[in-house]
Amino acid sequence: MNGIFSFFPKSGIYNSIVSNNGMDLLKSKQIKASLINLYDYQYERYANMDNTVENKYHYQLLPIINKKMGFAENISKSPNPVLFEENYKELISECRNVHGILTSNRDLLIQISKEINELLELIRIELQK
Template sequence: MIKFFRKIRQKMLTENKFGKYLTYAIGEIILVVIGILIALSINNWNEDRQATHLAKEIYLNLLTSLEQDSITVQKTIERNMIGLEVLRKIIPLEKNTELLELNEENLNNYLMVFGNTGRSFIPKSGVYNLLTSNNGFDLIKSDKIKSLLINLYDYQYKAYEDLDSQIDNKYHNELGSVIREKIGQVVEFAPELTIAQSTTPELFEKHYFELASEARDIYGMLSFNKNNLIHIEQSINELISLIRDEIKK
């Protein structure tokens, strides 16, 4: 093809048809430009197509991660609500006679629940961390999804984790030491929660106010964190809805 055009140019120059040659040359340049533009358009189309495919993969991975978090956070909220209900029975300044009248079996069951309902929510942040470390955010076109993701992972999750670590310390050290060392109940965690060593109503009554004091400290923190989890659940569900809409496009 190139030889064909060259022969035409040479023939025009030989025949002194400069005007025609100039017109031909301009036409040839235009054809070349058009060819380049077509090639660039095809290349851009392929890049856009690849970017759209990668964005969809990102959305699918985020959706899977968020759906798992949604299930876990709901279970954690339910556990926290049980924990708050149990704590509520012992936090009044006056002794709760209902608790003091429990027989040994029911008392030990109460204390087992009492000391083991402060379970943590551990979010799955792997996909988000991979996105932020590999500039994957550039492939997400929705500014609202970007904003909600940043708020969820960089603010809400971290705020929850900071307070949760304090609650965990309270449950397993300060409250736990009263239950284990003074009241005398020991609980095993595998494969399920079981009582390895029981306490007695006498020991429970003896250390009642000390246990109640620890319960009051935890109650406020656990209540605040439960509200955090509710807001987290709302953010997760909003993101799930938006991402599903993006995948359908």
């Protein structure tokens, strides 16, 4: 109910490097491969999952809470107990679904963080050469 937080990777410099054949300047094949994997695969994968969460939240979970359970009319009041009971199973099902997707998102963000740290280490090693 307090909103959704997202990760928005900045890709402007990467896109500029790729469009201007700047990747050819990199000597390390491992760094090139890591950059490509990170920007062209992992970030895109996360963006797709993030959109899925947003759609689930706005088009499946909120309609149950707001319309079917009556929260939209007055958030300060408790929901109508009859409406709450009638829609409880559907709400639980949608919450489990969203929780599963959020868990996958979290796992992907952990993997992305790990890959960024590995890439930074590769760059440090390359700069020391």
